[in-house]
Amino acid sequence: MLDKAVVVLEALERGPLALSGLTTATRLPRATAHRLAAALEVHGLVRRDADGRFALGLRLVGLGREAAADLPVTEVARPVLEALRDETGESTQLYVRDGDRRVCLVSLESPHGLRTIVPVGASLPLDAGSAGRVLRGGAPAGARGGWVESVGEREAGVASVSAPVRDVAGSLLAAVSVSGPVERTSRSPGRRYGAAVVEAAAAVEAALGSAHA
Amino acid sequence: MLDKAVVVLEALERGPLALSGLTTATRLPRATAHRLAAALEVHGLVRRDADGRFALGLRLVGLGREAAADLPVTEVARPVLEALRDETGESTQLYVRDGDRRVCLVSLESPHGLRTIVPVGASLPLDAGSAGRVLRGGAPAGARGGWVESVGEREAGVASVSAPVRDVAGSLLAAVSVSGPVERTSRSPGRRYGAAVVEAAAAVEAALGSAHA
DNA sequence: ATGTTAGTCTCACATGATGAGACACGGCGG
DNA sequence: CCGCCGTGTCTCATCATGTGAGACTAACAT
Structure with a gap:
């Protein structure tokens, strides 16, 4: 049944x-x-x-809220992603891994008329997109300043940059992403947003660390 | 099962x-x-x-999001409630009726250290609180400037003001609320926030009306 | 080694899920 | 008006599957 x-x-x-x-x-x-x-x-x-x-x-609605709230990274990341959205002018998201998918737990939209929209709760594949790659563990800590970029991988015309959020033990918790249309992000979004995304991921980590203190 | x-x-x-x-x-x-x-x-x-x-x-998470999204008032009300929160400095919520309960679909928190917190998805009784009264249809259109206030009804120390959101046919859709601690709202919260709440409800109605055009 | 707790699986039996079909109602067309 | 169709809801004989006591495995403590 x-x-x-x-x-x-x-x-x-x-x-x-x-x-x-x-x-x-x-x-x-x-x-x-x-x-x-x-x-x-x-x-x-x-x-x-x-x-x-x-x-x-x-x-x-309540069950969905509690499901997301079981992951402390959700609420901790929200203000950081708000700031990142304001700083970059693009949409920002927080993804976590759920089995062989990634799920969007926070999604904040750019004020631009043309913007990427990812619904909260959306379940997306791990094999496409920068966040998918991050969550598959494909972001070596030192490589490329700690971020991963993608251009048109999951959706034509959409570029994104993602960075991993890790816990104090180094386990991968989530991915912070900025995404937008290629017209604005350019075909090298990492160059443009990589540092800000990594900084946001570090801020989430710091907030998580202090939330455990 | x-x-x-x-x-x-x-x-x-x-x-x-x-x-x-x-x-x-x-x-x-x-x-x-x-x-x-x-x-x-x-x-x-x-x-x-x-x-x-x-x-x-x-x-x-996705199911909860879609459940809320089935009610167009949810997304339409969000920016209005953001502005209302910024204008009043208090927490704002959108409630809809669900059977003999009310459910909170949008909940934005005051930046004050002391604030009311209502989780999104929270299911509350209709027989206490200003929003409950509004959703029971207890808000005569002309009485008291179109708002309903409550002080300490549902929760000690918490005051709130609510106004109804109606559709073009006049049916009751939702309630817009401002709530906060009595220390700041005073024991006559309607005097302080009533006009702003009614204005916000009207803005939601207007946005709904234009969304149908 | 023994006992306890936690997690997972088995299987005989009972329960209740199932879906074809009946029933009620409203709308439409001849 | 009547018949037909579509929608929603209910009935009930049948059997599929949900149930929970107990078995099994693993880990931990004494």
């Missing part, structure tokens, strides 16, 4: 659906889809919107 | 747990708790942290 409940949640993740849409999206029989949605509704994981459609329940 | 899976998620919402802790928190037999956590782990709703404990899975 849990498997099917998750299928329902994933269908609703794309947007609210009436029962017939849910039936189509999940490939479940109407009665099964209805019953699962109703069962999820009892628990607040699904709700009925004003049009009577099924939608993801607001209980998930 | 779904009921029990939710019990597991709720147990982990309080923080990561080893299996024995999960067994205690859920009152489920060890094997059942283990199997449920493992099943949830397959779906990313639970993860194993660095210490091998079960924790809420990062998949929930």
